[in-house]
Amino acid sequence: MNFELSYKPFGAFAILIEWPSIIDEVIIQDIVAFEKEIENKESVLEAVIAYNSLLVRYHEPILNVSLKIQELQVLYDLKRPIQKQSQKLWEIPVCYDLSFGLDLKEISRQKKQPLEEIIALHSSVDYLIYFIGFQPGFLYLGGLHKKIHTPRKSNPRLRVDKGSLGIGGKQTGIYPQDSSGGWNIIGKSPVDFFTISNEQPCFAKPGDRIRFSPINLNTFYQIEKEVSNGTHILRSKLL
């Protein structure tokens, strides 16, 4: 299916392509498919995917904007749906122990739901990876259950540990590095989301899916050890 897209110049070197302004699985699949047609073009410096947009940056200034837009429209018509075989479901171990889930009790109180129910709601969804941004390896995930949408904290923490799993409004995600952050922290994963020394520093890509699988503290420390030894293998399957 093809959407009515808007194309506009963004500075002298880039075109911003926009889809309807909603977070939607069909839209992101369409963006990912379009990006595949664009990414290997020689004139393209960089393509940046987000929820409802694709930024195409060129090496050279764009002299004729309408011609550039026509070229892109041709590519959009040529795009093929992404092959299912290339998309993966990743199983991410997460420990929802209260020693990591600093805000779990507060969410449980606000939502008047037992802890177990919140964890069950959070770990029973196959989240779609929309795009990666904010920090290297930070996955923007869609699919958080409405019952556990929780506004960002009014006072952000100055330090959130690497691996922390948070809820910020309608979004959920993992901090790939230590950072400051305003999301409600509900657990921690021992897995690395960004390893610069790997050929692919980030294992996941837009269009893949993530499922959080609850583990206890012992397993957390065991996997953490495996990760630091480089012996841990993430479980995944083709979608």
Place this chain on the structure above:
Amino acid sequence: MIEVIHPGIYCSVQDEGRFGFAKIGIPMAGVMDQFSAHLGNSLLKNQKTDALIEVTFGMAKFKFNIDTFICITGADFSQKLNDDFINTQEVYKVKKGSILSFGKRNHGFRTYIAVKGGIQSEIVLKSRSFSKEITSKIRLEKGDKLSILAQKFIEYTRFSKVKIYESHFLNPNLECFPGPEFDRLNNSQKQQLLMSFTISEDNNRVGYQLNEVLENNLAPILTSAVMPGTVQLTPSGKLVILMRDCQVTGGYPRVLQLSEVAISKMSQKIRSDHVKFVLNGQ
């Protein structure tokens, strides 16, 4: 090899930046003032892509443990080679054992030390630009040693020098284009946007926040791409000009986009300096 005797406030190695990895959230990084960096490299007949040392606000001191040629561009901080003051935008022969130091500020904020053949620091994801979480270092520290290529002084090579381009440092005008959300501003907001602004103390390689507040009733946008030179209107009404180390995506309305030349000019501004956005073609 170049040894860092004193790292000053903030020095890093930068080239043109890291491209093709925004997809995994990696910032572009790269020299802040591309205009001055390119000038230094071209005066030395280097490649445009060769890495340089970016010195923020002078004060640094380096020792050359190898014969080479250098060219200083960008900010002028009364630089000295051993005991002699040297000009910016002019190539100098540097003998093994020489000391390069910086003193009183004359103009600008960021100085580039271009070295014949470029700085040979580690390449990570196709770039030598220092970047958080990417390169092993994010700033130069005392005692750091940077490899450079050996040069022979035998043949006399003539290098040109160029006149200092004053407006690059002193002119407040920043050429820019309307950003993707520019048209959501009403006429009075558009007018306010084209008035004069001053630079706040909150400025670094990630971005420059401006002091003056704009009335802001715009709704946030769905997180979308940003790039160096994007001007965001934050919920408080303050403007932020994103610079080379900025994130790849953001959720604030993007009201303007600076031209490449304007990003380079911006890089030479310091706290309290005035800037004025000038829409392209007006």
